[in-house]
Each structure stands twice: as C-alpha cells, then as structure tokens.
Amino acid sequence: xxxxxxxxxxxxGVNGQVVEVEADIANGLVGMILVxxxxxALREARDRIRAAIVNSGEEWPQRRITVGLSPxxxxxxxxxxxxxxxxxxxxxxxxxxxxxxxxxxxxxELGLDGRLRPVRGVLPAVAAAMDAGFGRVxxxxxxxxxxxxxxxxxxxxxxxxxxAADWLRGLPGPDGGPAAAEFDGSQELSxxxxxxxxxxxxxxVSGGRAGRVSASDAAMAPDLSELLxxxxxxxxxxxxxxxxxxxxxxxxxxxxxxxxAERIPTILPRLDTAAALEVTAIHSVAGTLPPQxxxxxxxxxxxxxxxxxxxxxxxxxxxxxxxxSASLAHRGVLFLDEAPEFAKDVLxxxxxxxxxxxVVVARLGVMTRFPARFTLVLAANPCPCAxxxxxxxxxSCSPATRRRYLGRISGPLLDRVDVKIELEPVxxxxxxxxxxxxESSRTVALRVVQARDRAAHRLRGTxxxxxxxxxxxxxxxxxxxxxxxxxxxERSLERGQISARGVVKVIRVxxxxxxxxxxxxxxxxxxxxxLGLWLGVRR
Amino acid sequence: MSRGMARLGEEKLxxxxxxxxxxxxxxALGALLEICEPAxxxxxxxxxxxxxxxxxxxxxxxGRAALDRALGRWxxxxxxxxxxxxxxxxxxxxxxxxxxxxxxxxxVLDQLRQARPYALWLRGNADxxxxxxxxxxxxGSRAATGYGGHVAGELAADLAERGxxxxxxxxxxxxxxxxxxxxxxxxxxxxxxxxxxxxxYPSGHADLFQAxxxxxxxxxxxxxxCHPARMRFLVRNRTIAALACxxxxxxxxxxxxxxxxxxxxxxxxxxxxxxxxxxxxxxSAGCHRIIREWGATCVTRAADxxxxxxxxxxxxxxxxxxxxxxxxxxxxxxxxxxxxxxxxxxxxxxxxxxxxxxxxxxxxxxxxxxxxxxxxxxGGAGTSTIAVGAGVDLDTVLRCLGxxxxxxxxxxxxxxxxLRRP
Numbered sequence: 001x002x003x004x005x006x007x008x009x010x011x012x013g014v015n016g017q018v019v020e021v022e023a024d025i026a027n028g029l030v031g032m033i034l035v036x037x038x039x040x041a042l043r044e045a046r047d048r049i050r051a052a053i054v055n056s057g058e059e060w061p062q063r064r065i066t067v068g069l070s071p072x073x074x075x076x077x078x079x080x081x082x083x084x085x086x087x088x089x090x091x092x093x094x095x096x097x098x099x100x101x102x103x104x105x106x107x108x109e110l111g112l113d114g115r116l117r118p119v120r121g122v123l124p125a126v127a128a129a130m131d132a133g134f135g136r137v138x139x140x141x142x143x144x145x146x147x148x149x150x151x152x153x154x155x156x157x158x159x160x161x162x163x164a165a166d167w168l169r170g171l172p173g174p175d176g177g178p179a180a181a182e183f184d185g186s187q188e189l190s191x192x193x194x195x196x197x198x199x200x201x202x203x204x205v206s207g208g209r210a211g212r213v214s215a216s217d218a219a220m221a222p223d224l225s226e227l228l229x230x231x232x233x234x235x236x237x238x239x240x241x242x243x244x245x246x247x248x249x250x251x252x253x254x255x256x257x258x259x260x261a262e263r264i265p266t267i268l269p270r271l272d273t274a275a276a277l278e279v280t281a282i283h284s285v286a287g288t289l290p291p292q293x294x295x296x297x298x299x300x301x302x303x304x305x306x307x308x309x310x311x312x313x314x315x316x317x318x319x320x321x322x323x324x325s326a327s328l329a330h331r332g333v334l335f336l337d338e339a340p341e342f343a344k345d346v347l348x349x350x351x352x353x354x355x356x357x358x359v360v361v362a363r364l365g366v367m368t369r370f371p372a373r374f375t376l377v378l379a380a381n382p383c384p385c386a387x388x389x390x391x392x393x394x395x396s397c398s399p400a401t402r403r404r405y406l407g408r409i410s411g412p413l414l415d416r417v418d419v420k421i422e423l424e425p426v427x428x429x430x431x432x433x434x435x436x437x438x439e440s441s442r443t444v445a446l447r448v449v450q451a452r453d454r455a456a457h458r459l460r461g462t463x464x465x466x467x468x469x470x471x472x473x474x475x476x477x478x479x480x481x482x483x484x485x486x487x488x489x490e491r492s493l494e495r496g497q498i499s500a501r502g503v504v505k506v507i508r509v510x511x512x513x514x515x516x517x518x519x520x521x522x523x524x525x526x527x528x529x530x531l532g533l534w535l536g537v538r539r
Numbered sequence: 540m541s542r543g544m545a546r547l548g549e550e551k552l553x554x555x556x557x558x559x560x561x562x563x564x565x566x567a568l569g570a571l572l573e574i575c576e577p578a579x580x581x582x583x584x585x586x587x588x589x590x591x592x593x594x595x596x597x598x599x600x601x602g603r604a605a606l607d608r609a610l611g612r613w614x615x616x617x618x619x620x621x622x623x624x625x626x627x628x629x630x631x632x633x634x635x636x637x638x639x640x641x642x643x644x645x646x647v648l649d650q651l652r653q654a655r656p657y658a659l660w661l662r663g664n665a666d667x668x669x670x671x672x673x674x675x676x677x678x679g680s681r682a683a684t685g686y687g688g689h690v691a692g693e694l695a696a697d698l699a700e701r702g703x704x705x706x707x708x709x710x711x712x713x714x715x716x717x718x719x720x721x722x723x724x725x726x727x728x729x730x731x732x733x734x735x736x737x738x739x740y741p742s743g744h745a746d747l748f749q750a751x752x753x754x755x756x757x758x759x760x761x762x763x764x765c766h767p768a769r770m771r772f773l774v775r776n777r778t779i780a781a782l783a784c785x786x787x788x789x790x791x792x793x794x795x796x797x798x799x800x801x802x803x804x805x806x807x808x809x810x811x812x813x814x815x816x817x818x819x820x821x822x823s824a825g826c827h828r829i830i831r832e833w834g835a836t837c838v839t840r841a842a843d844x845x846x847x848x849x850x851x852x853x854x855x856x857x858x859x860x861x862x863x864x865x866x867x868x869x870x871x872x873x874x875x876x877x878x879x880x881x882x883x884x885x886x887x888x889x890x891x892x893x894x895x896x897x898x899x900x901x902x903x904x905x906x907x908x909x910x911x912x913x914x915x916x917x918g919g920a921g922t923s924t925i926a927v928g929a930g931v932d933l934d935t936v937l938r939c940l941g942x943x944x945x946x947x948x949x950x951x952x953x954x955x956x957x958l959r960r961p
Contacts, residue, residue, distance in 0.1 A: 229921065231923045231933055232922045235937060398682070424953055437933045529938035
C-alpha cells in the first residue's frame with residue numbers, strides 16, 4: 001500500500017498540536033496536491049519539497065501524490081511541515097522504511113538544495129510532541145540545542161534531507177559516522193556547544209524585535225547600587241519585585257527613571273524550570289532567542305519604543321500570529337518609558353493582560369493565547385516639555401497641556417499600579433549620604449526571594465502567589481493588617497491626602513514590606529512605610 | 540429693597556425668565572430692575588417697548604440710546620425663552636431658584652448694586668444665606684503647583700472644621716483643592732459656576748460637583764442647561780467675591796483670573812488675603828503682587844484668615860459650638876492650636892473623620908522625633924540625607940517619613956521632604 005504517515009506539530013501561539021501528515025501515491029495525473037487548510041507558505045511547500053527531493057538525489061515519484069494534513073479543520077501555517085511531508089513521500093514511495101518514521105516528530109523547513117533550515121517555535125513544538133508521547137524529534141542542526149531543552153526528549157539533528165533519509169535507513173553518513181547526530185538532555189552541554197558554535201540562524205529569524213535588552217549580559221550587568229541618591233526609588237523597586245506590584249515613576253529627565261527600571265530584573269528571582277520553559281517558548285516563537293540557545297533563566301526586560309503599535313505590544317500579525325512585547329516580558333519587566341507618548345489604544349490594550357495574565361488574539365478560525373504575566377513599569381515626565389514647572393523661563397506648557405499629558409494614561413491602567421514614586425534630581429549632599437545605604441542587587445534579590453517565599457506560603461490554598469494579585473475585597477476581608485496599625489493612614493484619609501482606593505494599595509504594599517522583613521502581619525511600622533511610598537509623590 | 544410677598548410667585552418667574560434673556564451683570568438691566576418690577580421689565584421686553592425711566596436709567600439721551608440697544612440685545616433670545624411651564628420644570632430635579640427678598644437670598648449680594656444677580660439657580664442641600672454668613676472664598680490658578688493645591692486643601696479643611704463655608708469656582712487646581720478640602724472636613728462648600736448648575740464644567744469635575752451638591756451648594760446666575768463661555772467666568776467672579784466675607788488667593792500667576800476676583804473683593808471693600816509662595820514661582824507672582832500693590836494681607840493658615848474676618852463678620856454668637864448642629868463641632872476657639880491628644884496610633888484607629896486628633900510633636904516615638912528633627916526647616920532634603928542626619932537606617936527613615944507625612948508634619952517637595960507649616 002503506497003501510503004505513509006509521519007507527524008509534525010502545528011503551533012497556535014505557544015501551544016502545539018500534533019498534526020498527522022499522510023502521503024498517498026496513486027495512479028493518475030502526475031502531480032502533487034496538498035489538503036488540510038494549508039496557508040500560503042505551506043502551499044509553496046509543494047515546489048520546495050519537489051526541488052529538495054530531486055536535488056538530494058532521490059527519485060520523485062512520477063505519479064499522483066496526495067498529502068493530507070489532519071486534523072483537517074485546524075488552520076496550518078508556516079514552513080516547518082516540509083520535512084514531515086518530504087519524509088512521508090519518501091516513505092510512501094518505499095525509499096525509507098515506514099516503521100522508522102512512525103515514532104518520530106519532524107520539524108524543519110527544506111531548502112531547494114535539500115538543506116534543512118532552522119525555524120522558529122521549536123521549543124513549544126517539541127514540548128507538544130513530548131506531551132503527545134513522541135520521544136524522538138528530528139530537527140535542523142541549528143535547532144537541536146533548543147529542542148533538547150525539553151526534558152527527556154531525544155533529538156535527531158539532521159543537516160539535510162539526505163542525512164535525514166540516510167539516518168532513517170540506517171546508512172552511515174559521508175564521513176563514515178552516523179548520518180545524523182542523536183542525543184538527549186544529558187549530552188546537552190557538549191552538543192549544544194558544538195551545534196551552537198556553528199548555529200548561524202538565518203537573519204530573518206534572529207533579526208530580533210526592537211527594544212529587547214538582555215539582562216544577562218554579564219560584561220555590563222547593571223546593579224541596583226549604581227542608582228545612588230535615590231533611596232526611595234530603590235526601596236520601591238525592591239517592594240515591586242517582591243510583591244509583583246506594578247510601578248509608576250514620575251520625574252524630570254536624568255533623574256534615573258530608565259536606570260531604575262533596567263535594574264529591576266536584577267533583583268527579580270531567577271526563573272524556575274517551568275517558568276523558564278514558558279519564557280523560552282515565547283521567545284522561540286517570536287524568533288528572539290539568541291544564537292547561543294539555552295534556557296532563558298533571567299527575567300526578561302522589554303522596553304518598547306513609544307511609537308510601538310498595538311500588535312507590537314500585545315501580539316498579532318497576519319498569517320503566523322507573533323507574541324508582542326507584553327508576552328515577551330512574561331515573568332519579567334515591561335518598561336514603558338515616556339508612557340504618555342504611547343498611543344492611547346496601545347496603553348488600553350494592556351488592561352486585558354494585566355487583568356488575566358495572558359493575551360488572547362482572535363483571528364478567523366483560531367484563538368491564539370500567549371501568557372503575559374509581567375511587572376509593568378511606567379515612566380513619565382511631569383509635562384511634555386520636561387523642563388519642570390518653574391518660573392518664567394522654565395516650563396512653557398499650558399495647564400491644559402499638562403493635565404492632558406498625564407491624563408493620557410487612563411485611570412483603569414493606573415488603578416493596577418500599586419506603587420507610584422517621584423524621582424527628584426539628586427543633589428551632592430544626598431549622593432554622599434546615600435553611599436551608606438546603597439545595596440547591591442545580590443543583597444536585595446536575596447530578600448526578594450525570601451519575601452516571595454513567605455507570600456507564596458501565606459497565600460497557599462488561594463489562586464494567588466503574589467501580594468499584587470490579591471484583590472482589594474479579599475485584602476479587606478482576610479488580610480487586614482494588625483489592629484491600630486492604620487492610624488496614620490486614616491489620618492491621611494481624613495485630610496484628603498489619600499483616597500479610599502489608595503488605602504487598599506497601601507495595605508497591599510504593607511503586606512509586601514512585612515514579607516520583606518519577615519513579619520507575619522503588617523504592623524504600624526509597615527503600614528507607615530507603605531504610606532511613605534504612597535505619599536512620595538507631590539500632589 | 541424688599542418686595543411684596545404676595546407677588547413673589549409672579550416675580551420669581553419673571554426673574555427666572557430674565558436670567559434666560561440677559562447676560563448676568565448687564566448694567567442696563569440692573570438699573571431697570573432698581574426702578575421697575577421684574578414682571579414689568581419682562582412684559583416690556585416681550586412687547587418691544589421701552590419701560591419707564593428713572594434716576595440713573597434712561598434719564599439722559601445717551602442713557603436712553605443705551606437702553607434701546609439693550610432692549611434689542613435681550614429680544615434676540617426671546618425665541619429660545621421657555622414658557623412658564625418650562626421654567627417651572629427647570630426647578631425640578633433638585634434645582635431651585637432664589638431671588639432677592641427670598642429667605643435664602645444672601646443680602647451681601649446687594650452690595651453689587653446694578654451688577655447684582657437677577658436671581659440665583661441653586662443645586663444642593665445647604666442654605667445659601669446661612670452658609671454665606673460665615674464664608675471665605677478660596678480661589679487661585681488652575682495650573683496649581685503641588686504646593687498650592689496642598690495649601691488650598693489644608694486651608695479649606697481647617698476653615699470648614701471651624702464652621703466656615705468655602706466659596707470658590709469649579710475649575711481645576713486651587714478651586715478643586717479647596718472644595719475637596721472642605722468636603723473632606725465635612726464642611727459646607729459652595730461652587731459658583733459660570734454655566735448652568737446642571738452642566739458639569741469642566742466635565743472632569745462632574746463627580747466633584749455631585750459631591751458638592753450633596754454636602755454644600757452648586758450655584759449659578761445662568762439658567763440650567765446654559766454653556767460656559769470665556770467672558771462668563773469674569774462676570775461670575777464678582778459673585779464669588781460678593782458672597783464671601785473675605786477672599787483668599789492661594790496661587791495666582793501674573794495674568795490669573797483669580798486676580799479678577801481679588802479686584803472685585805477689593806472694590807467691594809472686603810478683606811483680601813493672599814498666601815505667599817516661593818518668590819521664584821511664577822504661579823505665586825500674582826499673590827505677591829497683590830500683597831505689595833493692593834495691600835492684600837499675607838495669610839498662611841486658617842487661624843490667620845479667621846483673625847482677619849472675625850471682627851468684620853457676624854458676631855461670636857455664631858462661633859462653633861455656640862449654635863445648633865449646622866456646624867461641625869470645631870476643635871476649639873478659632874486661632875488656638877490643635878489640641879494634643881493621645882500618642883499616635885495607640886489603638887484609636889478609625890476615630891472618625893474630622894475629629895482633628897492631631898498628635899503633637901511631643902507624642903512621637905523616639906525614632907520618629909529624631910527623623911522629624913533631621914528635616915531642615917527651609918528647603919527640602921532627600922531620604923538618605925535625612926536618615927544620616929537622624930542616625931537611623933533606611934527602613935526606619937521610610938516608615939517614620941510615612942508616619943510624619945500621614946500626620947501632616949511633613950510633605951513631599953521637589954527637593955525631597957520638607958516640614959509642613961503647622
């Protein structure tokens with residue numbers, strides 16, 4: 001029977017679904033048809049695969065070839081089905097043993113000369129294959145290091161269609177060794193290095209999304225202690241890192257807003273394996289993984305430019321739907337510098353991910369979900385001219401302009417921000433005084449990890465892990481601070497310095513401060529410290 | 540000036556109709572109303588006939604011509620004038636009208652003579668005449684700095700706590716801060732609008748106006764539904780100045796509209812006060828000018844304002860505690876410092892709004908007192924500077940600063956933290 005089955009994976013966002021590729025060779029008009037909702041890139045596969053097979057020295061069956069991708073109702077996009085289809089045709093023609101192809105997931109794009117090209121999204125695809133019970137995957141050599149990140153998988157790294165077919169046939173390669181290297185996670189290091197060194201991932205893949213800054217760049221690793229003279233701001237960053245609170249920074253240019261935001265990832269805990277796999281999968285789909293592929297264990301930091309579009313921030317695009325900055329910042333920091341300059345609809349589009357922790361992009365026939373649980377850091381100048389409201393020669397903004405400028409950040413978005421601070425320009429005296437208090441990122445990160453552990457322990461049995469996630473109603477009902485500890489806060493409320501909603505935020509931040517010092521419940525000291533952070537903005 | 544009570548119904552309707560026809564502050568109409576009944580004036584306008592003349596009104600050829608022009612001006616709006624039923628309808632939904640001679644009409648407006656409002660539209664629950672009898676207008680720039688907003692709020696709250704009503708406009712900045720301060724102290728506050736009382740302008744203050752109407756009054760010379768216009772704010776300012784016993788300018792630039800209110804207050808012979816600001820601040824330049832050139836009194840706290848107004852205002856019988864439940868019980872005779880109470884935070888959380896239980900400096904714990912001592916009297920200091928000065932660590936200084944800010948000892952400024960005036 002001239003029918004063969006191979007398997008590949010269709011990606012919807014960062015979720016993969018195993019796709020069965022059936023190749024049938026029958027009598028009839030010579031040609032090849034592809035069925036099962038292929039998109040343009042996939043329909044082009046027909047010509048690519050024919051050229052690849054012929055140029056690899058294999059024989060193209062001069063009969064009618066039907067290739068079906070099922071489930072047929074699932075829209076399939078992308079070029080990585082090439083390998084599965086080509087191997088399926090060879091198996092159907094009897095050139096490759098059918099038994100050898102059955103338990104392997106194929107994932108790769110073919111060049112016209114038969115070379116196997118690397119593609120995006122290997123990590124989530126391999127993870128989906130593992131979940132579906134495939135223990136072995138075959139990918140391009142350059143993708144092998146990424147594929148092997150999935151625990152327990154055996155990876156076959158082939159350089160070309162010839163190598164892949166020879167490996168399946170059990171034939172040796174041209175140099176006498178195995179036609180394709182097979183290895184698993186235990187050999188990860190040596191092979192990842194070996195393949196990584198030659199991994200020249202195509203420019204269109206690693207072109208990178210604008211604004212990504214690698215926090216792991218050891219040569220110039222930023223440190224929190226460099227932010228001298230801004231003790232309040234450093235403390236606010238620590239609180240935000242520990243409680244997962246979103247942060248808003250207001251201040252004139254040069255006060256250190258960007259510097260502070262860039263240093264928040266250095267005090268966030270390193271990602272655990274599950275989180276690191278999530279983050280790496282998102283970056284794999286977006287094609288922003290560095291060539292030296294390894295698991296991304298540092299919290300990502302993304303600072304999109306304020307001209308970014310909605311699709312660039314929350315994800316989207318036609319054809320293959322790509323994650324936006326909000327998802328790339330998953331488990332890390334999304335920094336919106338000059339926040340009022342962002343388009344209003346872009347800012348408002350962030351409300352859904354802030355609420356749900358994921359982005360849902362709906363397109364015809366498919367809903368794509370990307371995780372997006374990030375710490376939002378907003379920075380703004382007090383007014384568009386950024387000269388500070390001073391006497392005549394200073395700020396030239398009209399009152400309406402100033403109001404409108406900060407008013408562009410909508411209320412519902414600001415409602416999600418628990419900590420707001422103002423950075424003032426630093427004087428010499430403050431710089432000198434602050435030397436006694438500057439702590440390194442390491443020291444602070446240690447406290448943050450402990451505080452997060454305490455919060456997680458306290459919140460066990462609830463849907464939440466971080467203080468920032470606890471809703472206000474729950475905070476009032478279950479997690480109220482010690483009696484009498486809100487005296488100053490209430491006095492402040494009476495004086496109109498703080499709103500009722502502000503009180504809830506102070507209590508939420510007070511819990512984080514209590515976690516940081518290891519107290520079981522916020523006391524008056526913690527509430528007053530939280531109030532200090534809240535009143536740290538002129539109004 | 541008192542008019543026959545029997546004709547009040549007809550007179551009220553006529554005055555309401557006149558608010559639709561003529562812009563407030565029209566001297567021609569003001570002069571006419573001094574010699575004719577409102578109903579006569581209205582009938583004359585409708586009939587396109589010149590009403591009678593009298594002293595100061597059409598008794599010269601030039602005056603007669605001016606009256607002619609005015610008549611044409613008023614008749615332009617005749618087609619848009621609602622009928623009596625429509626006017627009566629406008630008085631529903633919590634909106635009411637008060638006219639000269641009504642029990643609620645504040646007699647102080649009579650000082651405006653020909654520029655006196657024809658009638659006032661009110662929305663809210665407070666009694667206008669009573670509220671105005673002990674009131675201060677707090678006005679200033681829309682582009683208020685943090686300092687100005689803070690001072691206005693504090694001043695208004697302290698005045699309201701001592702039973703003084705606040706009168707102001709409805710704009711952003713100082714006006715809003717003053718209203719909010721008074722509302723926070725559960726005092727009476729009056730917003731004088733330059734448009735209909737049901738028209739929230741600026742719209743960002745719709746909620747604020749709602750809160751003011753619930754606790755105080757939103758009033759206007761313009762009929763409901765009327766839109767604001769640039770000149771109307773200047774016309775409105777004379778009412779703010781006339782209603783209150785005295786006027787405080789908190790922050791005003793060189794060309795601020797608040798200076799127009801100040802000019803009206805000065806013209807009416809009312810006490811004019813100004814809160815000084817940094818001499819480098821353009822936002823306070825107007826305040827400094829009226830202190831220097833117009834002899835405005837420099838005030839820095841509620842006690843200063845009360846001291847300025849009390850001898851000229853109603854007698855002490857109306858002092859807090861001396862009369863019924865209308866006033867929030869004050870914290871003592873005006874001018875005395877806030878009474879010391881128990882140490883802060885010793886279990887008296889939730890002791891009620893406006894109770895005024897401000898801890899004194901002596902009640903603070905040792906660390907907090909040291910931190911307070913380390914905050915410079917002039918200018919501001921950064922957090923770390925204060926910590927070094929007080930000899931405490933960063934955690935301690937942060938919680939002490941929070942506590943001090945919460946109790947109102949200190950505040951944030953553009954150079955860090957600074958002492959707040961008591």
